[in-house]
Amino acid sequence: MTKPKLSTPAPVIEKVAIANRGEVAVRIVRACQELGLTSLLLHSEADRSSLAYRLADETLCIGPAEVGASYLNIEATIQGALSGGADALHPGFGFLSENADFAEACAQAGLVFVGPSPESLRLFGDKISAKDLVEKAGGPVIPGYQGQDQSLRTLLEKVEEIGYPVMVKAAAGGGGRGLKVIHRMDQAVEAIEAAQREGLSAFGSAQVFLEKYLAEAKHIEVQIFADHLGRVQHLFERECSIQRRHQKIIEEALSPSLSPTLREEITQVAVKIAEQAGYRGAGTIEFLLAPDNQFYFLEMNTRLQVEHPVTEMVLGVDLVKAQLLTAMGRSLNWQEAFHPRGHSIECRIYAEDPYRGGMPSTGVLGFCHWPQGPGRRFEVGFEKGDEITSYYDSMLAKVIVWDENRPRAIEKMKATLRDCVIFGLRTNIPFLLAMMEHPEFLSGQMTTGFVDKYFSRPLKEPSLTRSDRQLAEAVVKTLNREGLGGPRPRGPDGEAGPVPSPWGHSWRSGL
Amino acid sequence: MSCWWEVEVEGQRHRLWAERMGDTLWIHHQGRSFTLELESSAGSRRGRSRGTPGSQGDLEGSGEIKAPMPGKIIKVLVELGQEVDVQQPLVVMEAMKMEYTLESAVKGKVKELYGELGQQVSLGQVLVVVG
Numbered sequence: 001m002t003k004p005k006l007s008t009p010a011p012v013i014e015k016v017a018i019a020n021r022g023e024v025a026v027r028i029v030r031a032c033q034e035l036g037l038t039s040l041l042l043h044s045e046a047d048r049s050s051l052a053y054r055l056a057d058e059t060l061c062i063g064p065a066e067v068g069a070s071y072l073n074i075e076a077t078i079q080g081a082l083s084g085g086a087d088a089l090h091p092g093f094g095f096l097s098e099n100a101d102f103a104e105a106c107a108q109a110g111l112v113f114v115g116p117s118p119e120s121l122r123l124f125g126d127k128i129s130a131k132d133l134v135e136k137a138g139g140p141v142i143p144g145y146q147g148q149d150q151s152l153r154t155l156l157e158k159v160e161e162i163g164y165p166v167m168v169k170a171a172a173g174g175g176g177r178g179l180k181v182i183h184r185m186d187q188a189v190e191a192i193e194a195a196q197r198e199g200l201s202a203f204g205s206a207q208v209f210l211e212k213y214l215a216e217a218k219h220i221e222v223q224i225f226a227d228h229l230g231r232v233q234h235l236f237e238r239e240c241s242i243q244r245r246h247q248k249i250i251e252e253a254l255s256p257s258l259s260p261t262l263r264e265e266i267t268q269v270a271v272k273i274a275e276q277a278g279y280r281g282a283g284t285i286e287f288l289l290a291p292d293n294q295f296y297f298l299e300m301n302t303r304l305q306v307e308h309p310v311t312e313m314v315l316g317v318d319l320v321k322a323q324l325l326t327a328m329g330r331s332l333n334w335q336e337a338f339h340p341r342g343h344s345i346e347c348r349i350y351a352e353d354p355y356r357g358g359m360p361s362t363g364v365l366g367f368c369h370w371p372q373g374p375g376r377r378f379e380v381g382f383e384k385g386d387e388i389t390s391y392y393d394s395m396l397a398k399v400i401v402w403d404e405n406r407p408r409a410i411e412k413m414k415a416t417l418r419d420c421v422i423f424g425l426r427t428n429i430p431f432l433l434a435m436m437e438h439p440e441f442l443s444g445q446m447t448t449g450f451v452d453k454y455f456s457r458p459l460k461e462p463s464l465t466r467s468d469r470q471l472a473e474a475v476v477k478t479l480n481r482e483g484l485g486g487p488r489p490r491g492p493d494g495e496a497g498p499v500p501s502p503w504g505h506s507w508r509s510g511l
Numbered sequence: 512m513s514c515w516w517e518v519e520v521e522g523q524r525h526r527l528w529a530e531r532m533g534d535t536l537w538i539h540h541q542g543r544s545f546t547l548e549l550e551s552s553a554g555s556r557r558g559r560s561r562g563t564p565g566s567q568g569d570l571e572g573s574g575e576i577k578a579p580m581p582g583k584i585i586k587v588l589v590e591l592g593q594e595v596d597v598q599q600p601l602v603v604m605e606a607m608k609m610e611y612t613l614e615s616a617v618k619g620k621v622k623e624l625y626g627e628l629g630q631q632v633s634l635g636q637v638l639v640v641v642g
Binding site: 360364393424468 | 514516518519520521525527528529530532536537538539540542543544545547549579580581582583585586603605606607608609610611634
């Protein structure tokens with residue numbers, strides 16, 4: 001193995017390549033710019049139509065839209081970073097962010113990988129060796145099967161042994177990918193094969209493991225950060241129990257469910273795990289909290305989390321800048337211990353149809369309005385005119401609020417979501433609003449089964465009222481009166497209005 | 512450019528956001544977004560009565576299985592001529608990094624099969640016909 005060109009403890013970083021897209025690419029571009037670093041966005045052909053492309057100091061196309069040819073292509077990504085003259089690379093989350101081979105290839109190419117060492121990525125990236133480490137560190141793990149024998153027969157035997165419901169996961173997976181729940185024997189084969197298939201296509205490994213599925217548990221995760229000297233500090237916890245198909249939808253900090261004693265216990269276990277691994281940088285240790293207050297290690301995410309903003313809001317830190325500073329070997333100058341203030345909630349805005357069970361919604365974004373205000377934060381990746389394709393995941397933006405306490409934060413989130421305008425695509429906002437009205441969410445007692453239990457059916461689409469139609473007609477009438485021509489809305493029976501004049505693209509804004 | 516509007520309906524003033532995109536009028540009013548299909552200048556009859564563009568209202572009870580979204584076919588679970596039951600999985604699609612299984616809405620025989628493994632399909636494309 002060749003030695004990294006930059007092996008000094010404090011590498012000089014002037015230009016950071018960003019190997020990601022969407023809102024997180026925007027987040028990193030801005031952090032770089034605020035630290036006086038030049039940002040170089042490595043993007044696919046499809047992502048010229050995105051906010052990160054417009055904001056980055058420099059951009060470089062590394063391949064076509066398909067992720068395998070661009071965002072998951074190690075060679076193209078490293079070539080892009082080098083030819084663009086970057087000294088470091090921030091992988092964001094998803095894609096190559098937890099890929100040890102990629103981190104190693106960066107080091108070999110002389111690029112500082114903004115993240116933990118390849119060894120840490122390898123250790124935690126394989127969920128089996130991660131569980132081993134946690135067990136060695138005295139941390140609690142969930143009963144399951146993590147053996148090397150991956151034959152279907154053995155896996156089926158183990159499913160029976162563990163007892164239903166059983167979760168099958170791609171060993172290299174994360175973020176809900178390649179993860180299925182088996183409730184009955186006749187679902188086992190299909191679920192195992194699907195997990196293997198998704199693992200293979202998304203992470204290049206078909207290896208799976210099995211785990212007892214804790215239906216009534218809460219998802220609690222501890223943010224840790226190890227600075228350039230390896231000193232591990234915890235940044236309290238987040239609760240992300242509101243998930244669908246194991247993908248988080250609503251996250252908050254802190255959790256409404258931890259007593260001070262339990263909080264102390266779980267954060268200390270997290271610190272111990274990170275110390276045991278000799279970890280560096282930002283990491284998140286995920287736990288499941290059972291109704292008896294027993295918690296179990298789930299996995300460690302060796303990267304920035306999607307939901308990192310809620311931690312930033314209650315602690316007053318900037319985790320992305322902390323990552324960059326640590327990569328540069330600089331001190332963070334953080335306080336010895338953090339004191340959380342107030343409450344923060346994040347909602348992920350997905351491009352999907354809430355009235356059709358979350359079916360992806362693709363197309364060109366129309367007018368968008370994000371209702372700014374104190375304690376409201378919008379992490380947005382796309383603007384009017386940008387095309388949202390089926391090549392990438394459906395997260396359009398994140399809405400984050402902060403307020404003095406949880407009830408107020410919930411009210412602020414509801415008010416904020418109601419005023420978000422996103423035209424051109426369906427979004428899950430009606431679904432988010434419905435969930436935030438639910439007594440179990442309001443009381444803070446929700447578990448990871450929340451969505452399945454209360455929202456397994458698509459929301460019922462409210463039919464258009466007479467008043468809705470009158471509003472639409474009034475808009476169209478105004479357009480006509482202004483001489484802009486324009487179509488007429490269909491009547492309630494679907495009859496067409498008079499044939500309108502050809503319609504231009506000019507608008508009368510307001511009256 | 513703003514899409515801010517004030518309109519009067521029956522003597523009452525309403526403030527709202529509105530934008531026309533293609534044949535669809537998007538409106539956001541009092542915390543809720545909705546759409547309305549418009550008659551295009553060509554007089555096309557395309558559009559949804561309930562105001563949901565791309566809705567697959569005709570899916571129920573139909574033997575025609577259309578792609579409910581653009582995406583890739585990653586598994587074809589049936590063969591031509593095969594007998595299938597209601598809710599039997601026919602095709603698995605992937606879009607936005609998630610898998611979706613398309614099931615048969617009717618009992619019958621697979622009469623037509625258009626979806627191929629690895630194929631990129633567009634919204635509304637017919638993949639299987641069961642009859």
